Amino acid sequence: MLTLQDVAVTYANGVAALAPTSLSIPKGRFLVLLGPSGAGKSTLLRCMNGLVRPVQGEVIAGGRGSIFRSHKTLREHRRRTGMIFQQHHLIGRLSALQNVLMGRIAEHNALRSMLPLPRTDRLIALQALERVGLLDRALHRADQLSGGQQQRVGIARAMAQRPEIILADEPVASLDPVAGERVLADLHRICREDGITAIVSLHQVDLARRFADRIIGLSSGRIIFDGSPAQLGASM
Ligand code: ADP
Ligand code: ADP
Numbered sequence: 573m574l575t576l577q578d579v580a581v582t583y584a585n586g587v588a589a590l591a592p593t594s595l596s597i598p599k600g601r602f603l604v605l606l607g608p609s610g611a612g613k614s615t616l617l618r619c620m621n622g623l624v625r626p627v628q629g630e631v632i633a634g635g636r637g638s639i640f641r642s643h644k645t646l647r648e649h650r651r652r653t654g655m656i657f658q659q660h661h662l663i664g665r666l667s668a669l670q671n672v673l674m675g676r677i678a679e680h681n682a683l684r685s686m687l688p689l690p691r692t693d694r695l696i697a698l699q700a701l702e703r704v705g706l707l708d709r710a711l712h713r714a715d716q717l718s719g720g721q722q723q724r725v726g727i728a729r730a731m732a733q734r735p736e737i738i739l740a741d742e743p744v745a746s747l748d749p750v751a752g753e754r755v756l757a758d759l760h761r762i763c764r765e766d767g768i769t770a771i772v773s774l775h776q777v778d779l780a781r782r783f784a785d786r787i788i789g790l791s792s793g794r795i796i797f798d799g800s801p802a803q804l805g806a807s808m
Contacts, residue, residue, distance in 0.1 A: 573599040573769060574620060574737060579629035581615050581793075589615040590793045592629060597769060599736075602760055604780040605773040606797075607790035613773035616790070617739045620771060621653045622646045654730030654768075656740035656759070660722045664715030668706060668725045671714050672697040675732030693732075700728035704758045720751030727759055731766075738763060740772040744779065752776075756783050781805070 574597045581590040590612045597603055605613045618624035619631055622639050630638045639649040654675070662671045676693040701707050704724035706717075714722060723743060730738055740759065744752030756772075760783045763770040774780050780787050781801040789797030789804070797804060 573597065573634045574771075575630075575632040576616075576619065577630045577632065579616075579619055579626040579631060581612075581619060581624055582627050588793060590619070590626075593795060594629075595788065595795070595798075597771065599769055600764075600767045602763055602770045602783060602785045603772070604784035604787050605771065605790055606775070606777065606780045606784075606787050607773075608775060610792075611790040612793040613790055614741050615793070617741050617771060617773060620737070620739055621650055621655065651733070652736045654733045654735035654738045656723075656726050656730050656738065656743045658742040658745045660726040662714040662722055662725055662729075664713065666714060667711050668701060668714055668717065668721075668728075669694075669697055669710040671725055672700050672728045672732050675700070675729040696734075697728070697732050700732040701725070703731065703762055704728045718751070719747050720754055723747060723751075723755045724758055727755070727762070731762055735768060738768055738770045738772075740770065742773050742775070745775070752779065753782075777804075 576593055576595040578592045578594055579590065580592040582588045605616060607613055615624060619626055625640065633639050633649050636645065639646055673693060676697060698707065698710060701710050704727050706721060706724055709717060709721060714725060717725065744755050747755060756779055759770065781804065784801055787797065787799065787801060787804050788795055
């Protein structure tokens with residue numbers, strides 16, 4: 573459903589961050605991009621939602637053609653794509669619930685977001701918090717939650733957007749192993765239940781093995797491995 577055809581990225585400073593790369597990700601997969609810092613994981617993820625424009629190649633979403641065809645196609649693709657970051661980008665002084673409601677605003681169009689959100693949006697946001705086990709923290713300020721809880725609010729916010737695709741850039745890099753595992757377990761379960769395609773970058777091999785359907789190994793802007801966790805085990 574998401575296809576990269578010969579996508580290459582060179583940044584304005586001349587850094588060739590991604591060599592021509594082709595990749596097809598069927599709907600509903602949980603794909604892990606595995607590689608050390610600087611391997612090109614963020615660059616690849618940012619191409620997938622159009623935050624970075626490749627110098628060549630196409631990013632094709634389902635039957636809709638290139639995401640870069642027009643401002644409209646790019647905007648629609650981004651609306652269907654939820655983002656989760658290493659630094660959760662929550663607004664600290666707002667409650668967990670208010671932060672998740674931001675995901676509902678993203679779902680509506682810009683004009684609509686100037687109006688008060690309907691009640692159903694509050695319900696959707698509360699349901700999203702419940703699914704990450706944080707209903708009892710809904711009214712807590714985001715900056716008073718633990719790192720793992722904040723990241724799970726980030727997941728709830730992305731889910732409240734009702735995305736088809738989730739892109740998660742090192743979502744557990746700043747967490748301790750126990751909190752990190754919980755975050756990935758929640759993300760994995762929700763994506764599975766809702767049939768959401770997930771592309772998650774990690775640098776921990778053990779976590780990639782545990783959660784991925786398919787692992788893409790990246791090094792110096794190139795794919796050096798593409799296969800199942802079992803195949804990764806055999807090749808190492
Ligand atoms: P990773 O996510 O695996 O750490 P990145 O995609 O962030 O890798 O980086 C790939 C390469 O591109 C690195 O050499 C990095 O320094 C470079 N890079 C990343 N972002 C930019 C940018 N905005 N401008 C210039 N170079 C960048
Ligand atoms: P299943 O129906 O059990 O998901 P698949 O035949 O779809 O099995 O996939 C088998 C394995 O091949 C998966 O574990 C995944 O890692 C890998 N895989 C799935 N889709 C692709 C693809 N488009 N390109 C390369 N490898 C893939």
